[in-house]
Amino acid sequence: MPSLNLHLFSTPGKDDISDVIEASRPYLEDKRDPxxxxxxxxxxxxxxxxxxxxxxxxxLGRLQMVNTELMRQKEIEDILRDASLVYIPGGNTFLLNHRLHLSGISLYLKKKIQAGLPLVGFSAGTVLCGPNILTAASMNTVGTSFFDGLGLTPFNFSAHYPLDSHGQSVKDEWLADYHFFHDNPILMLSDGAHVKVDGKKTTLVRGEAWIWRKDEEKEKLEEGKLIVL
Structure with a gap:
């Protein structure tokens, strides 16, 4: 039975997108013109x-770029239907989510991923996978009123989480406001971190990351260990 297959990053690689390519390879290399x-x-x-x-x-694979301003909903759905992989890079999370909702493809995208279409995403593409995008560091310059994410995981995400103590304290103070209104945990990924979601199992593959559950101290995650709520 198909299940979630997500590879989520804070950054796509070190000065390149090598981490994205490495995660994508198993889903593409044995296929003809994927x-x-x-x-x-x-x-x-x-x-x-x-x-x-x-x-x-x-x-490895042939990119088909989706442009929601120039493509009709059916054109985009056809691309997703034929795809072996969906790749969502970074940018402004609010703009990303706004375009997905406004184009009408957000629900179809979610259904395809839930049915087994692998997803590789980084930064905004990672934050999008949570129940909502309210922990994004972007400015809502587009003025969107769409805040629900794809809801593929029970975790919210915070990308580019600092490694230094001062940077963390500033970020933590900001993220604490989220838990004032919401109960679900936040996964904070430093640059270089890779989280894999396989069905209902979420694992830190490598890098440094933390989980912050409401009313608890944040917990540093161990590589290779399952992440629990």
């Missing part, structure tokens, strides 16, 4: 990064 549904919807300037991404995936 399609990667590429959703750079958090960026106002996605075309600038298209060549870099196409080059990185060359010989």
């Amino acid at each position: 399609i990667v549904a590429y959703l750079p919807l958090g960026s106002l300037y996605a075309e600038r990064w298209l060549e870099l991404n196409e080059t990185a995936f060359k010989g």
Whole structure:
């Protein structure tokens, strides 16, 4: 029976997107001309990064970029239907979520992923997977009123979590406001961290990350260990 297959990062790699490619490879390398549904919807300037991404995936998969302003809902759904993988990079999380909802594809995307379509995402693409996007560090410059995420995990996410104590204390003070209104845990991923969701199991594959449950102290996670609520 199909289940969730998510690879979530804070950053796509060290000065490149090598971590994204490494996570994507098992889902593409044995297929004939596999399609990667590429959703750079958090960026106002996605075309600038298209060549870099196409080059990185060359010989592994063929990127089909989704543009919600220029494509109809059915066109986007056709890409997702034929895709072997969906890849959602970073950018402004509020813009990303706004475009997904406004285009009408958010629910279809969620259903495809729940039915087994693998997802690789980083930064905004990671935050999107939680119940809501309220722990995103982006500014809501688009003025969206859509705050529900894809709801693929019970965790909210915070990307680019600092490693230094001062940076953490500033971020923690800000994130504490979320728990004033909401009960679900927050996963805080430092740059370089990789979290894998396999069905109902969530694991820190590598890197440094923390979980913060409401009314508890945050807990540093161990590589290779399952993350529990």
